[in-house]
Amino acid sequence: MKKILVCGANPAWQKVLVFPELKNGKVNRAQKVLSFASGKGINFVRAVKNYKKAGAELVQFTAGVNGDRLKNGLDTENIIHHDIQLADGETRICSTCIDCKNKLMTELIEPSPELTAADIEKFKNKVFAETGNFDAFAICGTMPANAPNDIYLDLTLKALAENKYVLADMIFNLAPVLEASDGKVLLKINADELAEFTKIDSVTDALRMIDKKYDTACAAITDGPGKAYLLFKHRIFEYELVELDNVVNAIGCGDTASAVLLSEFMEKADALEAFRMALGCASANCLSLKCAEYDIDFARKYAEKITVREL
Numbered sequence: 001m002k003k004i005l006v007c008g009a010n011p012a013w014q015k016v017l018v019f020p021e022l023k024n025g026k027v028n029r030a031q032k033v034l035s036f037a038s039g040k041g042i043n044f045v046r047a048v049k050n051y052k053k054a055g056a057e058l059v060q061f062t063a064g065v066n067g068d069r070l071k072n073g074l075d076t077e078n079i080i081h082h083d084i085q086l087a088d089g090e091t092r093i094c095s096t097c098i099d100c101k102n103k104l105m106t107e108l109i110e111p112s113p114e115l116t117a118a119d120i121e122k123f124k125n126k127v128f129a130e131t132g133n134f135d136a137f138a139i140c141g142t143m144p145a146n147a148p149n150d151i152y153l154d155l156t157l158k159a160l161a162e163n164k165y166v167l168a169d170m171i172f173n174l175a176p177v178l179e180a181s182d183g184k185v186l187l188k189i190n191a192d193e194l195a196e197f198t199k200i201d202s203v204t205d206a207l208r209m210i211d212k213k214y215d216t217a218c219a220a221i222t223d224g225p226g227k228a229y230l231l232f233k234h235r236i237f238e239y240e241l242v243e244l245d246n247v248v249n250a251i252g253c254g255d256t257a258s259a260v261l262l263s264e265f266m267e268k269a270d271a272l273e274a275f276r277m278a279l280g281c282a283s284a285n286c287l288s289l290k291c292a293e294y295d296i297d298f299a300r301k302y303a304e305k306i307t308v309r310e311l
Helices: 040-051 063-074 117-131 151-161 176-179 192-197 202-214 253-268 271-285 296-305
Strands: 003-007 012-020 032-038 056-061 082-084 094-101 102-107 136-140 165-169 187-190 218-222 228-231 235-240 309-311
Touching: 003 094, 003 117, 003 151, 003 253, 012 063, 032 040, 032 063, 032 094, 032 151, 032 176, 040 056, 040 136, 040 253, 040 271, 056 117, 063 082, 082 117, 082 151, 082 296, 151 165, 151 176, 165 176, 165 296, 176 187, 187 192, 187 253, 192 202, 192 218, 202 228, 202 235, 218 253, 218 271, 218 309, 235 271, 253 271, 253 309
Parallel strands: 003 056, 003 136, 012 094, 056 082, 136 165, 165 187, 187 218
Antiparallel strands: 012 032, 094 102, 218 228, 228 235, 235 309
């Protein structure tokens, strides 16, 4: 089984609170709460673990009591994690508030703890030391605010030098990462992030720009329940999803899609079908309160219903 090293530098202790209705300016009492380790990197690893076609391990920063709680949660799930423990601060808490009546989700995210130069050096050294033991590298989400701009490029160059595929699910200093790609970087971001990165509102026009400027393995773009798009081998494909009933929690869908896309791509190097299955698993994730937890049988059946056409 192939293995993925996951850079999930900015984890969170997640609380999902379910309300019959969420009213601004009022006292709101949750009818249900679920707490677990989360953040884009953790969700990615959990989704890989659930998919069972690859293994994955996580490198992350942790801090304080929340960090200890998060590490204990990962141990309970048998998720392997390599931690850079910070001397000060607390791992952030992310609270997802679900309004059942209006079918809305609101996220409240605490600030991340600040890093020192020594913390950053420890993180890079850990990734550098581990890269050779893995078949691919995934960059998931933001770095804490005071991280240097070149850190993701440094990690990418290390992985590419060892001929590894790199999945980039972030836009933090993304351009240098794509410039270094040489056909080995899989880009997986959402439509809003694509527009922010390219300054182009049209998804297809933005993908054409990426195709002209960068040599990516593929570029996969999600947009919640809307149409998804894939740039692969200089061709653009549109994926039309089937509407889901009884959506429970959509947080973690993008992370699930990234995890399954890379898991499948490492096996067959076929992004066209890999992205279809990734969208199936991401959609199945919507039916669970816990991020990156999904029914694989439902995901397969849903994926078969996704229509794909070349633009």
